[in-house]
Amino acid sequence: MLELNPILVKDLRSRMRGARAYILLTIYLLILAGVTLLLYAAISRDIGSDLNAGRRIGQALFFTIATVALIEVCLITPVLTSGSIAGEKERQTYDLLVASLLTPWQIVWGKLVSALAFALLLITAIVPVMSLAFLFGGVGLAEVLIAIVGLIVTAILYATIGLFWSALLNSSLGATSFAIGTIIALLLGIPFLIVIVSLILGSSVPSDLLDSVWFIYLSRFVAALHPFIALGATASQLAGGGDTFFEVVRTGSTNVVVPSPWVLYTVLSLIFSTLLLAASVRLVQPVQPGADRKKRVRKAVEAG
Amino acid sequence: MTPIVETHDLTRRYGTNLALDHLNLAIPEGAIFGFIGPNGAGKTTTMRILTTLLPPTSGEARVAGVSVTREPRVVRRLVGFMPDFFGVYDNMKSWEYLDFFGRSYGIPAQRRQQLIGELLELVDLAHKRDEPVMSLSRGMKQRLSLARAMMHDPRLLILDEPASGLDPRARIELRELLKELRAMGKTIMISSHILTELAEMCTHIGIIERGKLLAAGEVQEILRTMRPHRIVEIRVVAGAARAEELLRTHPDVLELRREGARAGTEVEEPPLDDETGPHTLLADFAGDEHALGDLLALLIAEGVRISHFAEQFGDLEDIFLHVTKGIV
Ligand SMILES: Nc1ncnc2c1ncn2[C@@H]1O[C@H](COP(=O)(O)OP(=O)(O)OP(=O)(O)O)[C@@H](O)[C@H]1O
Ligand SMILES: [Mg+2]
Numbered sequence: 001m002l003e004l005n006p007i008l009v010k011d012l013r014s015r016m017r018g019a020r021a022y023i024l025l026t027i028y029l030l031i032l033a034g035v036t037l038l039l040y041a042a043i044s045r046d047i048g049s050d051l052n053a054g055r056r057i058g059q060a061l062f063f064t065i066a067t068v069a070l071i072e073v074c075l076i077t078p079v080l081t082s083g084s085i086a087g088e089k090e091r092q093t094y095d096l097l098v099a100s101l102l103t104p105w106q107i108v109w110g111k112l113v114s115a116l117a118f119a120l121l122l123i124t125a126i127v128p129v130m131s132l133a134f135l136f137g138g139v140g141l142a143e144v145l146i147a148i149v150g151l152i153v154t155a156i157l158y159a160t161i162g163l164f165w166s167a168l169l170n171s172s173l174g175a176t177s178f179a180i181g182t183i184i185a186l187l188l189g190i191p192f193l194i195v196i197v198s199l200i201l202g203s204s205v206p207s208d209l210l211d212s213v214w215f216i217y218l219s220r221f222v223a224a225l226h227p228f229i230a231l232g233a234t235a236s237q238l239a240g241g242g243d244t245f246f247e248v249v250r251t252g253s254t255n256v257v258v259p260s261p262w263v264l265y266t267v268l269s270l271i272f273s274t275l276l277l278a279a280s281v282r283l284v285q286p287v288q289p290g291a292d293r294k295k296r297v298r299k300a301v302e303a304g
Numbered sequence: 305m306t307p308i309v310e311t312h313d314l315t316r317r318y319g320t321n322l323a324l325d326h327l328n329l330a331i332p333e334g335a336i337f338g339f340i341g342p343n344g345a346g347k348t349t350t351m352r353i354l355t356t357l358l359p360p361t362s363g364e365a366r367v368a369g370v371s372v373t374r375e376p377r378v379v380r381r382l383v384g385f386m387p388d389f390f391g392v393y394d395n396m397k398s399w400e401y402l403d404f405f406g407r408s409y410g411i412p413a414q415r416r417q418q419l420i421g422e423l424l425e426l427v428d429l430a431h432k433r434d435e436p437v438m439s440l441s442r443g444m445k446q447r448l449s450l451a452r453a454m455m456h457d458p459r460l461l462i463l464d465e466p467a468s469g470l471d472p473r474a475r476i477e478l479r480e481l482l483k484e485l486r487a488m489g490k491t492i493m494i495s496s497h498i499l500t501e502l503a504e505m506c507t508h509i510g511i512i513e514r515g516k517l518l519a520a521g522e523v524q525e526i527l528r529t530m531r532p533h534r535i536v537e538i539r540v541v542a543g544a545a546r547a548e549e550l551l552r553t554h555p556d557v558l559e560l561r562r563e564g565a566r567a568g569t570e571v572e573e574p575p576l577d578d579e580t581g582p583h584t585l586l587a588d589f590a591g592d593e594h595a596l597g598d599l600l601a602l603l604i605a606e607g608v609r610i611s612h613f614a615e616q617f618g619d620l621e622d623i624f625l626h627v628t629k630g631i632v
Contacts, residue, residue: 003407003410003412003413006404006407006408009404009407010393010396010400010404010407013395013396013400014393014394014395014396017395018395090391091391091392091393092387092389092390092391093390093391093392093393095357095385095387095390096385096387096390096405096452097408098357099355099356099357099380099383099385100380100405100408100409101377101380101381101408101409101410101456102408
């Protein structure tokens, strides 16, 4: 019989044993349910007996749930992984793992999957609520599926960000701080960058630059680094009757076809996740004093 | 037979700090090797190199002929390690702790179950099988950790200060356990800075200081060769003054002192008085066994009445202090 990853077995055992997992899951669902109920109460009073009421309630429910779930995934997954490897170092169990026959890959993979298993549990828990929105109408199957893919991809990327810091640093507090810091920088930094750039470019730049192919690709690329922007843009495209996988950007002279933001986001996230995972594997080595470690970190960062 | 542990000019630097300086060590298979040295001597550094946790700066280390740098995975299979500081997991039962490390060493499920039972029995923790690891006492955790190090049936056990923080009873239990392990054919390398802790259970010792091996070999051998000269204890019932005079002028007696006097202080006036009771003299004697016999004959011939005449057996502690003297 093929044995499961030992780290995965151990971490799931202890993660699911304590009350913590259930408390976290409960809080998560309570927040979702609370927001949904509030929203429903607010909308249903306004809309009255409109023929389209069901559709609009369905849409509002869907987008709210998806947004709240995305925020929660963004914050919870990096916390789940950032404590993982650094926690072993802190507990002085790390050397025992490294000195065993476990490979660095097994250690990193086990840590990632055990955190993702929990994140997937959180994501699965919202599927019934989303189906409810689906029943109200106004939301297509494609939207629901894209939302779920987006959530999963985000969970993977943000989990590997936490994992990377966890493999790099020796304290779980430090790793968690840096992971949260990275994520805040991403979530706030990218919109900030977009606003600044569009303010600067605003009116003073000739429109043929804005219409150039490379500018279109670059702007889509930057936007696709941000889950809320990418998924939000996809949603509005779909609502406007756009294609599920492609976006046609009309410029003065030609039409430029680019992948839909969610597709770009998914591809980019998976690439970055892979790089971060590879860097983490390289960092999993016995705890070593100053000089060596710094050298290795530099190497790993270059590799990543 | 190749020694199970072999190092050649093993050197390790931390920045400019030389932690190991051309260490040449050999441990024969089946030995209990006591690795002794003061704090910061390089014991942990050596052990971490042997367990592949630390790369040497230069030189070579082999376990059962396998290089720790070239084939670390093979070495890991051969070595069971118990670090000086180790953690345990909360939220985990004793058997799960062993089960996890069994999995980490790729031991098949069925064998693992059987092993966990046997090892818990061996370290006397069978009754704690379903207890959380965190609830065990320090001595129990230490024993559980030893069972963990045994999970993959290593040929060499490397234990870094396993007895630190244990009470006397737990130490004795540990010692018994190590003897049992040795009987099972394991080679055990154990470090300590407390000599008496090792003296009784080791077959071999190595004394390290400042990264240099000062002495190594069989315990008896070390005891014999490292002692430069013997201390003879003489209890004089009558004729103490005469005995003192004879001993002080004897060519083989390097130093003479009265019992109770501090080492290094020569006998001072006034001479001993037999009225004040029997006196004990300690003579630092450089001669051999025959010369010692002659000395006793001389004293008796001179009318000194002796109730006790015996060589003091210096223990490892003395040797340790002697060998490491002056370097610190
Ligand atoms: N991670 C490290 N970084 C820098 N120097 C270190 C490191 N680990 C050990 N050293 C230095 O190496 C030398 C040997 O240390 P080591 O831990 O091997 O000694 P030890 O014999 O195990 O001592 P102790 O009895 O205190 O455990 C010491 O001078 C120590 O300061
Ligand atoms: Mg040490």
